[in-house]
Amino acid sequence: ELMDYFRRVYKREIGSDNEIRTFDGFPCSTASPMQIEFRIDQTPNAMRSYAEITLYGLSAASRQAIAQRFQKVRLTAGYVGSYGQIFIGEIENVSMGRAGAESFVRLYCQAGADKFGAVYVSRGFGANTPALEIILAVARTFGYPIEVVGDFSQLPRAIRGEVLFGASQIEMDKLARRYGFRWFIENGQVTIIKHDATRPGAAFQFTAQNGLIGSPELAVDGVSIDVLLNPVIRPADQFTVEAVTGRASFHSIYYQRFTGLGRGLYRVTSLQHEGSFYGDRWQTKLHGARPEGLQ
DSSP: OOOOGGGEEEEEEEEOSSOEEEEEOSOOSSOOOOOEEEEEEEOGGGSBOEEEEEEESOOHHHHHHHHHTOOEEEEEEEETTEEEEEEEEEEEEEEEEEETTEEEEEEEEETTTTTTTTOEEEEEEOTTBOHHHHHHHHHHTTOSOEEEESOOTTSOOBTTOEEEEEEHHHHHHHHHHHHTEEEEEETTEEEEEETTOOOSSOOEEEOTTTTEEEEEEEETTEEEEEEEOOSSOOTTOEEEEOOSOOEEOSGGGGTSOOOSTTOEEEEEEEEEEEEETTSSOEEEEEEEEOTTOOO
16 A cells, blocks of 8 residues: 655655665655655855755665765655755765664765865956856856846946956855845755845745644744745745734834734745654745835
């Protein structure tokens, strides 16, 4: 009989340039998927996405291969008919342990770790070069596809030209402070987000009947909500919340009047995917700010 485990699915791919091992978490009639636990953090201010992935049920040979030979990991997760990649990156550290009678291996991973501190830019730009052209030139040195969110056309040009020489990470940080944007490496690409910009497209809608778990939590700078694991939504996307209950988590609730706690339109500022295949958590936590500020 097909066991769907609340229709949860995952696939983890671990390996090196020459060898990849795939552990399929799509339930089937002949075997139960292995247990997996994970926490993926996608916060643009951190410049990279991070992952902590714990794998159970592996053989001793597989655990040793992960610890000694493998450097890369890709994780796909979601639900039957609605799943996608939530992390791709490099394994920075590995630890092993036991939970009762079962052994596990825990991976500490970063997106772009193989290039983040190892690429440099040495480039000169002529007078009146557009700011976005300079930003993209540095971003390309990381060797990933690039996504730009927001309008950079109104930024001042480099009137007297520009010369950049140094670590690409440092030069990108300088440009981000100068021109007002955030950037980070996530899911195999460099994402550049103009301050407060949102990605085009319809807003995701979350209600108690459409993915919302529990009540929204209102903070002084926005809202946090838990939703069913959503591999599609990303920082700079917009989402709406419709809820009949909400809770406040800031001191000024005693001194300033707020209406519609937790309800309204928000911009994703960061998110975390959390999962335990046989446990309670298989969800995404969204942190959002209202584009127009709290009302």
